[in-house]
Amino acid sequence: MSPARSTEGAPISSIGRGIAVLACFTPRAHALTLSELSQKSKLPMSSTHRVVAELTTGGFLVRGKDKRYRIGTRMWSIAQLAxxxxxxxxxxxxxxxxxxxxxxxxxxxxxxxxxxxxxxxxxxxxxxxxxxxxxxxxxxxxxxxxxxxxxxxxxxxxxxxxxxxxxxxxxxxxxxxxxxxxxxxxxxxxxxxxxxxxxxxxxxxxxxxxxxxxxxxxxxxxxxxxxxxxxxxxxxxxxxxxxxxxxxxxxxxx
Amino acid sequence: MSPARSTEGAPISSIGRGIAVLACFTPRAHALTLSELSQKSKLPMSSTHRVVAELTTGGFLVRGKDKRYRIGTRMWSIAQLAxxxxxxxxxxxxxxxxxxxxxxxxxxxxxxxxxxxxxxxxxxxxxxxxxxxxxxxxxxxxxxxxxxxxxxxxxxxxxxxxxxxxxxxxxxxxxxxxxxxxxxxxxxxxxxxxxxxxxxxxxxxxxxxxxxxxxxxxxxxxxxxxxxxxxxxxxxxxxxxxxxxxxxxxxxxx
DNA sequence: ATTTACTTTCCGCTTGTCGGAAAAGTGTGG
DNA sequence: CCACACTTTTCCGACAAGCGGAAAGTAAAT
CATH class of the missing domain: 3.30.450.40 (GAF domain)
Structure with a gap:
């Protein structure tokens, strides 16, 4: 989806930012660092940090020992109801x-x-x-x-x-x-x-x-x-x- | 997850609210109206409406002709990267x-x-x-x-x-x-x-x-x-x- | 020990988000 | 056709959640 800062007119909402971060993951990039998530989502580092923390708290992301984030089982479970x-x-x-x-x-x-x-x-x-x-x-x-x-x-x-x-x-x-x-x-x-x-x-x-x-x-x-x-x-x-x-x-x- | 209003101390974030809405879906309730989502998430109706609108815009929810919301394919696709x-x-x-x-x-x-x-x-x-x-x-x-x-x-x-x-x-x-x-x-x-x-x-x-x-x-x-x-x-x-x-x-x- | 890169925390400020109320929409029964 | 009940959508003043740049902290490499 469209990067946060390049969105003209209406600013991006908090939920939109959450989705923008989740949308950074791709088949070739299913494990990403905080910096990578910031770059890909085009959100400032501190904003990305906050969004990622919220998603991790909710189980939508999980941080591995390698400090890379991956999609969490909570999101996967809910998604199986699609x-x-x-x-x-x-x-x-x-x-x-x-x-x-x-x-x-x-x-x-x-x-x-x-x-x-x-x-x-x-x-x-x-x-x-x-x-x-x-x-x-x-x-x-x-x-x-x-x-x-x-x-x-x-x-x-x-x-x-x-x-x-x-x-x-x-x-x-x-x-x-x-x-x-x-x-x-x-x-x-x-x-x-x-x-x-x-x-x-x-x-x-x-x-x-x-x-x-x-x-x-x-x-x-x-x-x-x-x-x-x-x-x-x-x-x-x-x-x-x-x-x-x-x-x-x-x-x-x- | 814990309902929005019953959370003591720290208020629930916007992303947390988004997750709370998504968490309303269960095997027995994979299609829900706006009112049902408001009741289950314990968010006020207008707040629920806004959160649901954001999730729908991002493809995480989709509204059917029966006016019920379901988990969207966008969320499902991203979740498959777990x-x-x-x-x-x-x-x-x-x-x-x-x-x-x-x-x-x-x-x-x-x-x-x-x-x-x-x-x-x-x-x-x-x-x-x-x-x-x-x-x-x-x-x-x-x-x-x-x-x-x-x-x-x-x-x-x-x-x-x-x-x-x-x-x-x-x-x-x-x-x-x-x-x-x-x-x-x-x-x-x-x-x-x-x-x-x-x-x-x-x-x-x-x-x-x-x-x-x-x-x-x-x-x-x-x-x-x-x-x-x-x-x-x-x-x-x-x-x-x-x-x-x-x-x-x-x-x-x- | 120093440098570099990344991550986390801080904080003053702004505006995104809040939720109750009102308005609008929808479906049903008479 | 109208009344009613329920649901959904919109409005709007208030306010605190969230903003992002800067500073501080951490870890790894040299």
Whole structure:
């Protein structure tokens, strides 16, 4: 989010500062010193110190022996009450487990969140190909399998809005022409699944299908594999069964 | 956490109020109105309104069409950077998936957190017996399999501290006598696993083993099943392999 | 012992935040 | 359509929480 001092007009609130500090943490920086937090949040050192102290008292941050701060279990526990976790992730998990055991590949579950694919969960084993996704992380819609599915089932206006902004190229295979992507999305809707080949990561491919609920796509489930092992027909069949199973699980009143 | 107005002495800070509002959410109340949040946090309505507005702006809360607030994906995403999630849960997940597929039972992974067992993840399928645990939730140490393991491997002083407080009885089978529990913990350490039979939930039993790292128990992994299907020797063998696999996965530099 | 970098504390000042009251909005029953 | 009850939002004068720069403290390296 926008740094504290560079915010024009309205000053940033105390709670906003707390969130700004928490937002400093990233996959590459999950342990930060006070100075680093001050620099990243652009808050003065004494302000940062006070905010960090409050967050630590509340269990949202914890200070390690190395004097670095990390996200605390209190925040994590409360966050598990987010619908994306306790209504979707936890219910989908057995099916994802089965998918993983069945294919041995990289399994992903994602939802649309702020114009991107938010990875709700993923299973990646030793034998799976390394991939760019991470639970809790976001990736673009146009270069990921689950992302293409989520994009394809959006309202036309929202698709237009997404395509009106420059599409970032992740590899030479990334589709960045809006017209070509629009065609691709039509195909996704028609055949009910998306395929991606080296559009996000060289060598990687993925297949994904929608999880539907009352006619709306609420999530996407996908498999990432090396392009040489991307047996699309086979994977689509497995994924459709999984999607149906997850969809059924979500209908249950727990 | 303690309600705003009942705090003696030091007044509660703005960030503390934000955390107090977020702490209102529970498994049974994951969607709350503004009035409910005000009542639960004991903050005046206009104060609650302001705090909630700030949290919503920052993505930590989201207001649904039903006018109820829920934990937002922004908070969830950041929370996934907690070590308990990205260092432990995500790495353990493939092994938990394998355990689930192998046994079809209720799989749990827990760590010690604030004197209780914090459930880092669990897999429970349609055919599994219903259990009391929930990812992100806490349960006592003395009435759960994973809890007994976590307790058994604590420093003597910490075990004494835990046993010095009244042990809550969840069922008639709960062990609440400190001396009996101490004996039990000695057995857990000796044989390397814990067994629980109907001590938390009637009909349910569980077996759990420690996940060790450099001689310290950092987590516990367990299986919950109906007491008639609690084949201890068999489950212990499977669990020990899983624990070793997870321990190995945690050693990897990712 | 000194230097450097980081962290913690201090303190005068400012304005962000306070909460009660009023106004506005919403849903329901007659 | 109106009245009522409840919830939510806005207002606003008061005040103390929070501000950030400076000083002090701490730890590590030389």
């Amino acid at each position: 619908p994306v976790s306790d209504q979707l992730r936890e219910r989908a998990l057995p099916t994802l487990a089965r998918l993983y055991e069945e294919t041995g590949e990289n399994i992903t579950l994602a939802v649309l969140d702020r114009g991107q694919a938010l990875y709700v969960d993923r299973l990646v084993g030793e034998k799976s190909i390394p991939s760019a996704s991470r639970t809790g992380g976001h990736l673009p819609l146009h270069t990921t399998g689950v992302g293409k599915v989520l994009l394809a089932y959006l309202d036309k206006e929202k698709i237009d809005a997404y395509l009106s902004r420059p599409l970032q190229r992740a590899t030479p295979h990334s589709i960045t022409d809006p017209d070509k992507l629009r065609e691709e999305l039509t195909e996704v809707r028609q055949r009910g699944y998306a395929v991606v080949r080296q559009e996000l990561t060289p060598g990687n491919g993925s297949v994904a299908v929608p999880i539907m609920r009352r006619g709306r796509c609420i999530a996407a489930v996908g498999i990432v594999a090396h392009i040489n092992k991307l047996y699309v027909d086979q994977l689509v069949e497995i994924l459709n069964k999984a999607a149906e199973s997850i969809g059924h699980e979500l209908e249950e009143t727990h | 070590p308990v999630s990205d260092q432990l849960r995500e790495r353990a997940l493939p092994t938990l998936a394998r355990l689930y597929e192998e046994t079809g039972e209720n799989i749990t992974l827990a760590v010690l957190d604030r004197g209780q067992a914090l459930y880092v993840d669990r897999l429970v399928g349609e055919k599994s017996i219903p259990s009391a645990s929930r990812t992100g939730g806490h349960l006592p140490l003395h009435t759960t399999g994973v809890g007994k393991v976590l307790l058994a491997y604590l420093d003597k002083e910490k075990i004494d501290a835990y046993l010095s407080r009244p042990l809550q009885r969840a069922t008639p089978h709960s062990i609440t006598d400190p001396d009996k529990l101490r004996e039990e913990l000695t057995e857990v350490r000796q044989r390397g696993y814990a067994v629980v039979r109907q001590e938390l939930t009637p009909g349910n039993g569980s077996v759990a083993v420690p996940i060790m790292r450099r001689g310290r128990c950092i987590a516990a992994v367990g299986i919950v099943a109906h007491i008639n299907k609690l084949y201890v020797d068999q489950l212990v063998e499977i669990l020990n392999k899983a624990a070793e696999s997870i321990g190995h996965e945690l050693e990897e530099t990712h």
